[in-house]
Amino acid sequence: MLALSIVAPHGSNIAAGKKVLEVRSWRPESLPVRDLLIVENSMFLSAENPIDFDGRPVAIVDVEEVHEWQPSEEEAACSNGWVPGYWAWSLSNVRPITNGGALPAKRKLYEVELTHPKASQ
Incomplete structure (x- = not known):
């Protein structure tokens, strides 16, 4: 499953x-990106620190635009300040995950194995 990591509390x-x-x-x-797993983690990832092994799945979303x-x-972005030159990903069809176990959080879009995510409907 395709995943995107987001620093807490923004995944929640x-x-x-x-x-x-x-x-x-x-x-x-390419767009759309459907069934994108949101993995919340506790630290900002960088080239020097590319993986947080304590991420947790919190939602599945679609990115249409x-x-x-x-x-x-x-x-709408839960931001404390606007900065020019950034892209806004419109999130839709949000399905919270109720039983997320630990998953690695990585940079950019990445693949994870998620056997049975339980998303609220």
Whole structure:
């Protein structure tokens, strides 16, 4: 399953429907991205620190559209400040996961093995 890691508390904010835009400096190679697993982790990942082994799945989402992030979209992204040059990923069809075990969190989009995610309907 394709996954995207997000630093806490923003994965939980997505699962709760509070965060409807994910802001990134890059865009997915193609759209739509359906059934994207959101893995929440506790630290910012970098080239020096590319994996957090204590991530946990919190939601499955769809990304139908990506656009240039606008100053008026700070609240939708649960952001404390707008910065130009970033992309806003519109998150839809959010399905919170109720039984997430530990999964690695990695940079960019990555593949994970998730046998039976229990998403709320």
